[in-house]
Amino acid sequence: MLVAIVALLVAGTGMVLIPRDSGTPPAPSSSETARMTALEDTLRLGDAAAALMEASAPNAGNESLNDTVTLLTTHARALLDPAGSLSFPPSSSPSDSSRAAFISGLSESGQKRLEDARDADGGIARLLAAVGSAQLLRAEKLAAAWQLPTPHQSPSSDNNIPAATPSAAPCPSVSPTPDPGSATTDAALAAAVRSHQKAVYAYQVALKRLDAAAAAVAAKDLKMHELLLQQAEALTRANCADVPTSEAGYRLPGQFAQDPAGSLGALEASSLPVLGDLVALSTGQSREWAVDGLLAAARRSLAWGSSLPALPGLELDAGNLPSLPTPSDSAASSGR
Structure with missing residues (x-):
């Protein structure tokens, strides 16, 4: 009966009844989930690299680890949301803190970022591809420096010439020449x-x-x-x-x-x-x-001896990235 009365009121007055906001935030998109997962993995790997540095004897390959910590910190800063906040507590370091386990985890993270980049939204896809490429190559570099096996990687499609996929509609007889300055x-x-x-x-x-x-x-x-x-x-x-x-x-x-x-x-x-x-x-x-x-x-x-930026494929100044929140910042945020 109540439903019928409400329907008559809406039909007779033209009013639109909007349900009260439940306060439940919308579920994150798949691209946002990929970004957050990448951030969590990168923070965990950064903690693992720092733990390896503390456990290593002085001058025992710590320069490579220090560079890796810096790289992963830059990646985490780039992966933060625009507000520069963390929506979850960083994961604890893995129980196996060996160099081999770290290289394997870094390689797996890089491959996961590249996989997610294939389907993510444009800007996040480029960021994930940059992070994934850098992490995979850093894993290879560490494996060589520490004389450990190179992590297994999924096969690439570089050697397959892509077929010209038919368009839903035939191509126009005269296609416009793209403007080099346009983002298309x-x-x-x-x-x-x-x-x-x-x-x-x-x-x-x-x-x-x-x-x-x-x-x-x-x-x-x-x-x-x-x-x-x-x-x-x-x-x-x-x-x-x-x-x-x-x-x-x-x-x-x-x-x-x-x-x-x-x-x-x-x-x-x-x-x-x-x-x-x-x-x-x-x-x-x-x-x-x-x-x-x-x-x-x-x-x-x-x-060929060129140095690789922290985020290959992205042109940005790492100094302009947001800083990672400190534990005290996270505690204060959760207390509000």
Whole structure:
């Protein structure tokens, strides 16, 4: 009876009855859950690295651990919510605090971040891809420094040329040329194509200037860039966009002749923001290709002697990131 009366009042007066807010916050999105999980894992790994430092004898590889603590702290600060607050207490360090266990946990965290980056929202996807790539590569570096087995990693799809997926609607007969300054999937794909076009040219030039051992590595990387260029072009066509035409030559840095190996490292490093943009601006097959490509480019950059930023694929000043809340901050927040 009451329901019928309410219905008559709504129909007769045009009033809309809004239920009282229950006070229950909405469930976090899958992207937000991925961010929070990444933050929790990173904080736990940071505590584990700090515990390893305390348990180690002086000068027993502590420099690598100190750098790792700094890296994980930067990752945690980047993964904080915009308010810079923690919505959960940090997890305790694992009972197994061996170096092998730490490397395994760091590698697993990196792989999980890369997996989540494939489906997360744009900005969070780029952040997760950057964190995941850096953590995986740091695990590899620590394994080499400590003479431990390299952690097992899931197979990458780098060597599979993506097929041109048919669009729901046919591509227009004339596709617009993407504006290089616009933040679109087309523009990001075009930038990726141009990046690999320049890389192919640079590696061809470098082959004539490197010693035999370095030239053998460069020859393999050249073939990879030729393959990646084909992949980028295929993805561009599948996205109904025009493939940028290659140029006859590209301007190389002045130090290229004196230090071709270092210049190749800088070239690989310069491609990281391009791939980060593509991660953020694409979905599906293009996103997966960009996530895999970001890790591979970061690995090639390190192999040629370039230093890797804490968040490869992101251009930001770590000094501008929010600071991690202290235990007293968390206690005060929970007491309010």
